[in-house]
Amino acid sequence: MKEKLKAIVDEALDKIKASQELESLYDIRVQFLGKKGALTEILKSMKDVAPEDRPAVGQLVNEARTTLEGKLEEMKELFEKKLREEQIRKETIDVTLPAKKTIVGHRHPNSIALEEVERIFVGMGYEVVEGPEIEYDYYNFEALNIPANHPAKDEQDTFYINENIVLRTQTSPVQVRVMEQGKLPIRMIAPGRVFRSDEVDATHSPSFHQIEGLVIDKNITFADLKGTLAEFAKQLFGEDAKVKFRPHHFPFTEPSAEVDVTCFKCGGEGCRFCKGTGWIEILGCGMVHPNVLRMSGIDPEEYTGFAFGVGLERIALLKYEIDDMRLLYENDVRFLKQF
């Protein structure tokens, strides 16, 4: 009996030693310790053992079981450890692998320029106001002191929806709508899309953007206008930017002026960018015409004001040194991603 037991234990130990994986350990356990296993068979044959020897044999069988179970557990832990290590090795992140790039877009140069202009004027206490792109003839022309026979009203310049409704040619009608409300003083800019029946070329488009400003209060003079636009130019083009006012004519302002800023490329010495003049035209402006104030119910004897208008595309073209306005509308990402 003793020899038989030893043979069983030795065989089991050999098999455990030779096993290569967790599953074979399971098979070994069944083969030797299971219900029909070799060790269990020995216990079953105890009835053939003399009663006085039974405790000793039982102890031997128990020892054999303990030995085998201990060895099986030891191997099992070894295999599990190996598996874990393998898994960790597989899941290790290779930090030298090239990263997946997320391509982040950005705003259009027009939007960047608009936000820049808005930031400057909001900083000076202006309100940003928007209005309809499809506008009554009255707001677009009449209320701005543009008479019926004015060349701007020519069908060659304006898109007419019908006799009384147009695609706005400027954002000034937004100013009229604000003035009509009668809440004074006014300090506002009106940015937005405007339309003119122009042919597309490097400097023209049937649809473009304007930012118009309006200030109405008591005792507003041309000096306020000059100071405001000088500050605007400095913030937009740098501390050294100077402005120059040239007399001009607009129906809605009197007196009116066109404003040039010193060329930010050459600092005023003259270069290809400013066509050798040292100056670059940026906007039109003037003191609000008394007729315009009167038509919106504001007393020109009590209140005065100034207005200005700047082309957003003009700012973007200058700021980013773009030489063709069409590039701003073609939405070619190879162009746009430069800004």
Ligand SMILES: [Zn+2]
């Ligand atoms: Zn220049």
